[in-house]
Amino acid sequence: MPSLQILMIASEAVPFAKTGGLGDVAGALPAALARLGCGVTLAVPRYRGVAGGTPLTRFPLTVGGRTLEVGFVEHPLADGARAVLVDCPELFDRPELYGVGNADYPDNAFRFAAFTRAALEFAARHDLHVDIVHAHDWQAGLAPVYVRTLYANHPELARAALVFTIHNLAYQGLFPPHWLPALDLGWDLFGIEGLEFWGKVSFLKAGVNFSDRLTTVSARYAKEIQTPEYGCGFDGILRRRADRLVGILNGIDTAVWDPATDPHLPEPYDADRLDRKRSSKRALLEAVELPSDDQALARPLVGMVSRLVEQKGFDLLEKLGERLLALDASFVLLGSGEPRFQDQWQALAARAPSRVAVRIGFDEPLAHLIEAGADLFLMPSRFEPCGLNQMYSLRYGTVPVVRATGGLDDTIVNWSPRTGRGTGFKFADTTPEALLAALRKALEVYRDPSAWRSIQLQGMACDYSWDASARHYEKVYENAIRARTKRP
Ligand code: ADP
Numbered sequence: 001m002p003s004l005q006i007l008m009i010a011s012e013a014v015p016f017a018k019t020g021g022l023g024d025v026a027g028a029l030p031a032a033l034a035r036l037g038c039g040v041t042l043a044v045p046r047y048r049g050v051a052g053g054t055p056l057t058r059f060p061l062t063v064g065g066r067t068l069e070v071g072f073v074e075h076p077l078a079d080g081a082r083a084v085l086v087d088c089p090e091l092f093d094r095p096e097l098y099g100v101g102n103a104d105y106p107d108n109a110f111r112f113a114a115f116t117r118a119a120l121e122f123a124a125r126h127d128l129h130v131d132i133v134h135a136h137d138w139q140a141g142l143a144p145v146y147v148r149t150l151y152a153n154h155p156e157l158a159r160a161a162l163v164f165t166i167h168n169l170a171y172q173g174l175f176p177p178h179w180l181p182a183l184d185l186g187w188d189l190f191g192i193e194g195l196e197f198w199g200k201v202s203f204l205k206a207g208v209n210f211s212d213r214l215t216t217v218s219a220r221y222a223k224e225i226q227t228p229e230y231g232c233g234f235d236g237i238l239r240r241r242a243d244r245l246v247g248i249l250n251g252i253d254t255a256v257w258d259p260a261t262d263p264h265l266p267e268p269y270d271a272d273r274l275d276r277k278r279s280s281k282r283a284l285l286e287a288v289e290l291p292s293d294d295q296a297l298a299r300p301l302v303g304m305v306s307r308l309v310e311q312k313g314f315d316l317l318e319k320l321g322e323r324l325l326a327l328d329a330s331f332v333l334l335g336s337g338e339p340r341f342q343d344q345w346q347a348l349a350a351r352a353p354s355r356v357a358v359r360i361g362f363d364e365p366l367a368h369l370i371e372a373g374a375d376l377f378l379m380p381s382r383f384e385p386c387g388l389n390q391m392y393s394l395r396y397g398t399v400p401v402v403r404a405t406g407g408l409d410d411t412i413v414n415w416s417p418r419t420g421r422g423t424g425f426k427f428a429d430t431t432p433e434a435l436l437a438a439l440r441k442a443l444e445v446y447r448d449p450s451a452w453r454s455i456q457l458q459g460m461a462c463d464y465s466w467d468a469s470a471r472h473y474e475k476v477y478e479n480a481i482r483a484r485t486k487r488p
Pocket of ligand 1: 019020022024168305306307334336361362363364367386387388389
């Protein structure tokens with residue numbers, strides 16, 4: 001098969017913008033596909049503060065009768081892969097990506113519809129010979145609809161196969177129906193087989209219903225989202241399309257997340273020099289102003305880097321409250337999110353300032369230092385489509401304690417003292433007690449240095465690089481092309 005040309009559309013991508021796992025994936029997948037011989041153009045909005053790049057073109061774009069002046073700026077990503085940043089300051093030159101605090105920008109429907117249109121129009125005008133339009137999450141969910149409506153007669157785009165990836169089903173891009181005409185979408189699309197979801201327009205549903213193939217980010221999550229418990233109201237819709245849905249585990253960027261080369265660590269380490277991990281622990285304790293004497297260094301340190309929301313299990317931790325302080329462990333938390341969880345953790349830190357440190361905010365260097373300096377990494381998620389931090393933790397010899405859901409269940413092997421096999425500790429029930437029991441068990445094993453070292457080394461030997469995942473995506477693209485040829 002000749003090399004595939006892929007237009008990827010994502011609302012965030014490292015190194016340009018990131019609020020979560022989507023940014024990591026969209027930043028790494030294009031280069032991994034390019035290594036397999038694919039040609040990839042990744043469209044991302046040009047948010048505030050993103051500089052540089054080569055200007056390619058500008059043209060006016062009319063969406064719902066409103067004309068925007070849009071520029072396109074190229075950044076090479078790898079041999080065969082490039083990012084094209086969509087420059088439209090009135091939509092994207094704002095303090096945050098999606099909204100300020102917990103309030104979304106009121107024009108998000110327009111912002112991301114216009115971004116998607118701009119990406120497609122760029123491809124349409126520049127003869128990219130696109131074989132695949134691969135859209136990610138609700139922000140790009142209208143891409144397959146626009147390809148099938150506005151570009152239905154375009155000689156190139158109309159024959160592209162359409163792939164949509166769900167990174168998190170909980171974010172559904174729901175807007176009042178009056179947006180339809182403002183986004184050039186006909187009322188005929190406002191039906192149960194189209195974009196309508198309980199009286200609203202859902203961009204996510206657009207992606208699900210109009211694509212040739214659907215993917216999500218772990219095999220376990222692909223199954224879970226077809227159940228009422230995890231389906232967020234979409235389980236029936238997904239069950240009907242189960243034959244075209246597959247789970248592909250995200251990889252991690254092994255160049256960025258490598259304790260042997262990580263510039264954020266005081267001293268590099270790897271499986272052969274694991275003792276040097278201790279310098280990262282000391283540096284982390286110092287960085288967050290916890291004691292770093294011998295006694296503190298000997299005490300197990302639990303790290304967390306997370307959005308502070310219920311999805312990540314922060315309500316379970318909230319219920320444990322001060323029971324966490326009864327454990328012989330210290331805690332470092334980096335994250336931001338719901339004020340109630342921020343307050344709770346700040347109160348815990350005030351109560352036990354020598355054992356709990358909290359940093360509210362987004363801090364990439366500190367995230368690296370936590371991965372390296374902590375002994376355990378806690379992810380008690382209620383649901384977790386894939387999760388990246390547990391894979392970073394494995395690589396950094398930091399033992400994950402996770403709830404057995406989604407990608408956490410697929411990537412962590414529960415430690416068994418009987419077989420001596422395992423890379424972490426898992427619990428099944430969504431209860432504070434189950435979480436506490438798993439933490440207790442992990443802390444008990446921590447006191448057995450040879451067992452602990454064995455768990456660390458088994459984790460460090462895992463390979464979650466992008467290459468295997470990219471090969472899976474390539475298969476999905478080939479299947480999507482076959483499905484496209486059968487579509488009317
Ligand atoms: P999600 O996308 O649901 O937030 P993932 O585990 O898939 O969760 O990805 C989260 C990514 O964002 C990881 O790379 C993690 O290190 C990073 N991250 C989350 N919160 C912060 C923070 N406060 N500071 C730095 N990095 C963060």
